[in-house]
Amino acid sequence: MTADKPLRADAQRNRDVLIAKAREVFDAGDFFDLRFDDFARLAGVGTGTLYRHFPTREALAEAVYHGEVAALCDRARRLQATLPAAEALATFLRGMVDHIAAHEGLARTLATLMADRSGARAEGGRALERAVTDLLAAAVRDGTVRDDVDAGAVMMALHGISAAHDRPDWRAEADGVITLVLDGLRRRRDWSNPV
Amino acid sequence: MTADKPLRADAQRNRDVLIAKAREVFDAGDFFDLRFDDFARLAGVGTGTLYRHFPTREALAEAVYHGEVAALCDRARRLQATLPAAEALATFLRGMVDHIAAHEGLARTLATLMADRSGARAEGGRALERAVTDLLAAAVRDGTVRDDVDAGAVMMALHGISAAHDRPDWRAEADGVITLVLDGLRRRRDWSNPV
DNA sequence: TGACAAATGGAGATGGCCTCCATATTTTCG
């Protein structure tokens, strides 16, 4: 999938600088006040270079998004390797809310730029869903989480959280949703499914 | 709020034509393939007229959105006046899903255009929430719906539904969510809150 | 009906987006 061609050293360097600068500007929420050409200057490259690497604003957004997703998946894997399953899941989800809260501008900018028919968005979503599925599966194997709920539900909750960013007290509600989800997932003796 | 100034007759006519044509083009999903000036031609007015009424694509989107919200609120009020409360609520929510399903292009276009800091979006959301609140309150008064859940939860569900439009079998899932919500709202004898 | 106000439309200025290519840098190979 990402096996295109090995980039020349300087090209790779420029590409990385562009993505890093983009994340920075996205996060600050300043991206739409900027001419695309000026963004090139800001990153210290010529416009030609910018356009070769990223033909459109959207392409740039997709690259940033891709990196973000990769980092999150990585984090999920690391947590799963070092913590008990249930704890790994909880830590990951709570961390997700922290992450969204800390990078509101980034989330908003990415959402705006990829609102229209972005294959990358779907692909990233799937990658994240796979990571969550793994976390869940481990917890189910542990016996700490019920086995009749799949990752889709959790993903919808996360999606809802990140989409509702303008709610007055978003943070409290988001934490509430996560608590609800974690609580709901816990395996327990109940009326319909006695353990 | 909308008490600016009475428009001259021809101005009002042009404005209406523009909004109607915009809704049509949005719905077909063709809006982003169009030069803004060409849209003016398509609606049968000069570019000057277009720009006087709607300085930006976003302004046009907000006007369409506003109309859409007004129609939905109207529908809620009409249902509330002619049906038993619980039925009115159910019909409204189901109709909401139908509406979103039938106007996918419109929903997508509006979401794209108003993704960025749109006060109109927030305002429309509040108007819709008020309508749902009224429907709920009536049903609570009837005794057919529990009284410890507010409209916010329902709004989040609707929001999630309209945002997840690209899911493979969106329709089934959406219906599922509505069923879940309606079911959850029904007043009943249960373990924690005996009636 | 006349006079004033409001609205129109489209020609043309403006300025952002993107291409193109002469030059510079990296890599490969003798």
Add this chain to the structure above:
DNA sequence: CGAAAATATGGAGGCCATCTCCATTTGTCA
């Protein structure tokens, strides 16, 4: 190592969508 080939760079300039401006038309009011 040095030269040739391959790859990448940057920014001047063309192109075209966006938006403004105003001479003309249309509606309103007395």
